[in-house]
Amino acid sequence: MTVSEVADLIRSTLENHMPSPLRVIGQVSNLSNHKHWYFSLKDEQAVVSCVAWVSAARSFGFVPAEGDEVVATGHVTHYGPQGRTQFYVSRLEPVGAGALELKFRAMCDELRRLGYFDAQHKKPMPVFPRRIAVITSAGGAAVHDVISTAAQRCRAVGLLIVDVRVQGDGAAEQVAAAIRRIDADARRLGIDAILVTRGGGSVEDLWAFNERVVADAVHECRLPLLAAIGHESDTTVIELVADVRAATPTQAVMRLIPSADELTGQLDHLDRRLRLLVRRHVERHRQRLDTAARSALLRDPGALVQQARERIATLAGRLGRATAVHVRRRRERIEALGRQLTAVDPHGVLARGYSYTTTESGALVASVKDVSDGDRIVTRLRDGSIDSVVKVPRMDLFDADR
Amino acid sequence: MAKPKPRSKTESMTYEQALGELESLIDRIEQGEIGLEESLNEYRRGADLLKRCRGILETAEQQIEELTADPDANL
Numbered sequence: 461m462t463v464s465e466v467a468d469l470i471r472s473t474l475e476n477h478m479p480s481p482l483r484v485i486g487q488v489s490n491l492s493n494h495k496h497w498y499f500s501l502k503d504e505q506a507v508v509s510c511v512a513w514v515s516a517a518r519s520f521g522f523v524p525a526e527g528d529e530v531v532a533t534g535h536v537t538h539y540g541p542q543g544r545t546q547f548y549v550s551r552l553e554p555v556g557a558g559a560l561e562l563k564f565r566a567m568c569d570e571l572r573r574l575g576y577f578d579a580q581h582k583k584p585m586p587v588f589p590r591r592i593a594v595i596t597s598a599g600g601a602a603v604h605d606v607i608s609t610a611a612q613r614c615r616a617v618g619l620l621i622v623d624v625r626v627q628g629d630g631a632a633e634q635v636a637a638a639i640r641r642i643d644a645d646a647r648r649l650g651i652d653a654i655l656v657t658r659g660g661g662s663v664e665d666l667w668a669f670n671e672r673v674v675a676d677a678v679h680e681c682r683l684p685l686l687a688a689i690g691h692e693s694d695t696t697v698i699e700l701v702a703d704v705r706a707a708t709p710t711q712a713v714m715r716l717i718p719s720a721d722e723l724t725g726q727l728d729h730l731d732r733r734l735r736l737l738v739r740r741h742v743e744r745h746r747q748r749l750d751t752a753a754r755s756a757l758l759r760d761p762g763a764l765v766q767q768a769r770e771r772i773a774t775l776a777g778r779l780g781r782a783t784a785v786h787v788r789r790r791r792e793r794i795e796a797l798g799r800q801l802t803a804v805d806p807h808g809v810l811a812r813g814y815s816y817t818t819t820e821s822g823a824l825v826a827s828v829k830d831v832s833d834g835d836r837i838v839t840r841l842r843d844g845s846i847d848s849v850v851k852v853p854r855m856d857l858f859d860a861d862r
Numbered sequence: 863m864a865k866p867k868p869r870s871k872t873e874s875m876t877y878e879q880a881l882g883e884l885e886s887l888i889d890r891i892e893q894g895e896i897g898l899e900e901s902l903n904e905y906r907r908g909a910d911l912l913k914r915c916r917g918i919l920e921t922a923e924q925q926i927e928e929l930t931a932d933p934d935a936n937l
Contacts, residue, residue, distance in 0.1 A: 588877040591925070598928060607926065616877070616918045618925035720919045723877075727915050730884055734912070737891045738905040745898040 467540035474545065480535040483562070484508065484547065485555065488524040493517065501532060501547070510534075512549040520552040529555035531562065560663050564670055567697055576679050576701045583684045583703045585716060588723075589652035591618035592716055593642040593683075595635060598623035601659040602688075602709040609713040614720040620649060626658040631668035635698075636677035643681045653684045653716055656698060657709040660691040669696035678702055688712035810842045828853040869907065872914040880918075884911040 461469075486501035486508070493499075497512035510532060512520070524530050533551035538544070553561065571577060592610075596602050598621055610619055622638045625631040635656060642651055656678075658666070668674065669689045678685055678701040687702035688709050699705040706712035753759075802808060810816075817825040817839045825831055835850045872880060887908050891901055 586878070588881075590876060607924075611924055614919065614921075615924040616921035618927075620927050620929055622929045723919055724916070727912055727919070730888065731912050734884075734888055734891070734905065734908045737888060738901055741891060741894065741896075741901045742898065744894075 464540065467538060467543070470545070471538040471540065474536055474538055478536045481533050481550070482535055482547070484532045485529065485559070485562075486532070488528050488530055489526060491524065491526065493523060497549075501530070508536075508547050509544065510547045510549050512552065516550045517552075522552075522554060524552070524554070531555060531559065560667065560670075564697070567670060567672065567675070568700065571675055571697065571701065576675060581679070581703075585684050585686065585704055586652045588718055589617055589716060591620060591650045591652060593620045593622055593649070593651045593654045595622045595624055595638045595642070595654060595656045596658055596709075597626045600626060602657045605659075605709040606655070606657065606713050609710045610717055613713065613717040614723070616720070617717045618650070620651060625668075627661065627665045627668055632671035632674050635668060636671075636673040639674075639677040639681055639685070643683050646683050651683060653686065654681065655686050655688070655709075655712050655716060656702070657688040657712055658690070659709065660694070663694075666690045666694055666696055669698040671697070674698050675701050686712050686716055810840065813842070815839050815841045828855045872910045875911075875914055877915055877918045880911045880914045884908055884915070887911070 484501055486503050489500045489502055489507075491497065491499040495514050497510075497514075497517045499510050499512075501508045501510055512534075531553045532547065532549045533553075534547055534549040536545065536547050539546060568577075575581070594603065594606050596606070603621060606621075607619065610617060620642075622642065624634040624638050626635070639654060639656065642649065642654055646652075656669075658669075666689055669687070675697050678687070678698055684704075685702050686704045686706060687696070687699045688706040688711065689696045689699055692707035704715060706715050817837050819825060819831070820836045820838065823830070825837060831837060831850045831853050833850060833852055837848050837850060839846045839848060869883075870879075875883075887904055890896060891904055896904065
């Protein structure tokens with residue numbers, strides 16, 4: 461293997477297996493900062509040589525003195541031409557702030573794991589809160605912004621200023637206790653939302669709002685809670701756990717309290733809509749009434765009677781005609797039957813010269829066998845009858861074998 | 863016709879309650895399935911609700927109270 465190959469292997473091994481970015485805490489020594497910075501970071505047992513390119517060094521915002529504790533962020537690599545393994549620093553912070561930031565990150569990681577930042581816990585802000593609890597320092601700058609902004613937005617929303625320490629010893633505990641107390645008594649106090657706020661300050665000043673007690677109180681709070689801590693560029697734990705975060709106290713109030721002017725505009729709109737709707741509704745009913753009034757019936761009630769009368773007359777006419785036809789048909793039928801009856805009347809036959817004969821008892825004599833010698837018979841003719849006595853009834857020969 | 867629900871007095875309603883009722887009332891008239899008399903009653907109710915909302919917005923002075931962090935203090 462050549463030297464270059466070894467150097468490449470070292471470099472790629474470092475780049476592939478060292479964490480990046482790497483955060484290192486240590487003391488600064490032998491700083492040379494003419495253009496790029498060359499220095500060492502050391503602790504009791506070891507030394508790491510460091511490089512910061514001028515572009516990165518400009519953003520550090522400070523020049524550490526020999527022996528200062530710093531937190532350096534960057535990556536480690538091997539520089540072949542000089543055979544040196546170096547820590548390339550892209551960010552350098554004095555240890556106070558750096559240490560706090562490490563603590564902040566660790567806290568965020570833990571709370572995230574516990575689900576404190578989950579969107580499912582975020583409660584919506586009330587549309588029109590009756591009263592807001594403002595947890596802040598009564599003597600701070602934030603409270604003035606809150607009160608003056610609230611006055612501009614809507615005076616109908618009440619404010620309950622809960623005075624707490626917002627920095628230093630006991631601040632986190634006071635903030636947490638205030639949140640729990642307001643939340644527990646929200647109904648009696650008529651509180652619909654909580655605003656936790658304070659103005660800008662150093663990382664140390666804002667530190668109370670990164671404490672676990674505050675995070676727990678906010679996480680367990682049932683009221684919608686909005687947090688606005690420091691300036692927009694500052695992020696604190698409470699703002700990540702809160703339901704809503706605002707950049708400044710003023711913006712927080714604007715988010716929480718609706719603008720009375722906007723609401724009045726909205727009411728005016730609803731008012732116009734309501735009037736228009738009712739007017740249209742009434743108009744629709746009036747039109748229906750007009751349509752009804754224009755109908756022939758209501759214009760001339762007599763017409764209805766006339767119509768009924770005409771209808772009755774028509775029906776009467778139909779009834780009369782139908783009855784006459786019926787009677788005529790019946791009469792014709794009876795006459796036909798009469799004619800049929802006349803045709804079969806035996807007396808009609810007698811009139812034409814025929815006659816018939818019966819015995820004395822009235823039985824019809826239709827055959828010579830019906831009578832015997834000496835029987836009395838009666839013969840009926842057109843105009844009377846003849847009594848006779850039978851003398852030798854004689855059977856016709858051509859009838860004999862019937 | 864369904865009997866209308868008894869309605870709460872507008873004077874004790876919150877802004878959101880009054881606004882919510884006003885909006886649903888307007889929706890109801892918009893559907894157009896109510897009678898003339900009913901619509902006029904609804905209009906009167908709507909006017910009361912509007913008055914309540916306006917009354918709340920026209921509050922002249924913000925109620926500001928202060929509470930100390932002393933946990934023993936009476937709220």
